Amino acid sequence: MNAEVPLTASPWVTPWEVEDGNSLAARLYEQTFGFPHDGVWSAPGSVMIAGEHSDYTGGRSLPVTLDHRTYIAAGLRDDSEVCIISHVGMRPGERRDVIRMPLENLEPSTVPAWAFHAVGTIIALQERGYDGQGLNLALDSCVPVGAGLGDSASVSVATARATEALWRLSLANEAGREILAEACRSVEIHPGTVASGGAYQYAALFEERGHALELDFSTEPPHRTLASLGLADYGLTLFLTLTGVDYWLDTDRMTQRRRECEEAAQQLGVPELGSLQSTPEVLESIAALEDPTLRKRARHVVTETERVRTIVEELASTAPAHERFLTIGAQLFKANTSLAVDFDLAFKEAELAVRTAWQIGALGARVVDGGGGGCTLTLARTSSVNSITEAVVEAFRASGLNTPRFLAVYSA
Numbered sequence: 001m002n003a004e005v006p007l008t009a010s011p012w013v014t015p016w017e018v019e020d021g022n023s024l025a026a027r028l029y030e031q032t033f034g035f036p037h038d039g040v041w042s043a044p045g046s047v048m049i050a051g052e053h054s055d056y057t058g059g060r061s062l063p064v065t066l067d068h069r070t071y072i073a074a075g076l077r078d079d080s081e082v083c084i085i086s087h088v089g090m091r092p093g094e095r096r097d098v099i100r101m102p103l104e105n106l107e108p109s110t111v112p113a114w115a116f117h118a119v120g121t122i123i124a125l126q127e128r129g130y131d132g133q134g135l136n137l138a139l140d141s142c143v144p145v146g147a148g149l150g151d152s153a154s155v156s157v158a159t160a161r162a163t164e165a166l167w168r169l170s171l172a173n174e175a176g177r178e179i180l181a182e183a184c185r186s187v188e189i190h191p192g193t194v195a196s197g198g199a200y201q202y203a204a205l206f207e208e209r210g211h212a213l214e215l216d217f218s219t220e221p222p223h224r225t226l227a228s229l230g231l232a233d234y235g236l237t238l239f240l241t242l243t244g245v246d247y248w249l250d251t252d253r254m255t256q257r258r259r260e261c262e263e264a265a266q267q268l269g270v271p272e273l274g275s276l277q278s279t280p281e282v283l284e285s286i287a288a289l290e291d292p293t294l295r296k297r298a299r300h301v302v303t304e305t306e307r308v309r310t311i312v313e314e315l316a317s318t319a320p321a322h323e324r325f326l327t328i329g330a331q332l333f334k335a336n337t338s339l340a341v342d343f344d345l346a347f348k349e350a351e352l353a354v355r356t357a358w359q360i361g362a363l364g365a366r367v368v369d370g371g372g373g374g375c376t377l378t379l380a381r382t383s384s385v386n387s388i389t390e391a392v393v394e395a396f397r398a399s400g401l402n403t404p405r406f407l408a409v410y411s412a
Helices: 018-033 113-127 151-166 174-189 199-205 248-268 280-287 292-316 321-341 348-360 382-398
Strands: 039-050 060-076 081-086 099-102 135-141 211-216 223-228 236-245 364-367 374-381 405-411
Touching (some): 018 081, 113 151, 113 174, 211 292, 236 382, 321 374, 348 374, 374 382, 382 405
Antiparallel strands (some): 039 060, 211 223
């Protein structure tokens, strides 16, 4: 991130330098296991520009990766044990012991939540016929936990990368990364996880700085297209407001949303809602659904998929940049309304952040991920970012809320 206007007026969450992330994971490994690691692998967090709840409904999503990453120092063992230690998401004063499990009998339901995605990823690779020696894994991360930024996906992907390399699976090519993405996506199917269709996992495995990844989930695997953001050329910044309200407490609600989308698709006579185009005829069919909740869920998915198409078209357009990014910003505001009204995922901190950003001149803003907690995404001119973040901090303070923090996704 090369900021023409220093983003220093408000509390910003900066990523680790790659060398620092590697060193922290390596130090944890050597302190825990008493000898050097075989290597360090990493994977980024990510955020959806548009396409919330479109991945698991067969629609389109547009994630972009962050500079914030999960790092794993790993090494082969002489036996068939998997041993894991992690500092990811540790609370102050929390103590964690090494998890030790036999490789031939891994079971994620028996491990603490912090080890679930690492263990689950190794199981997913085994289920696909891959195997190898025992592993030592030491994880650390600067991806904010509980903010809807693909923190669990970054753990899965980093684990997959480390395991693939140490087991010499020859899956580092494009076709192999699809296999790894599907393995990581399958981890989210287990009970107790938030509904996920794979957008974060694919984003982490096919990351390219300065680009978003358009994913069309109507095919298996999803069709992928890189979309250049071009924000640096036009003095724009894409940033997050971390509200401090954890979204992952609402896994039951997210599972219910998924079931409602499936029921709406069944009543509309299609395999998945994402297969529907946002045409007057389709919207009339949705409006005719008897259940008002199913009407809302279907309307969100269909219009959200259309918002992805619109944003991608505007990013690729040769029209004046001012017009294009105003249109993109308007799509973010529409997405925020849709998530709040049609998916019932509004919460006061997010609505306050979005409303304040709009009042100070943001081009667009919306709640991120599951709602009920997490963060908001804002597109603004870089010259106005400090004014927006200062106003959001003051609005939170005036409302008696905790001070929010901010994270730059991409900046001029």
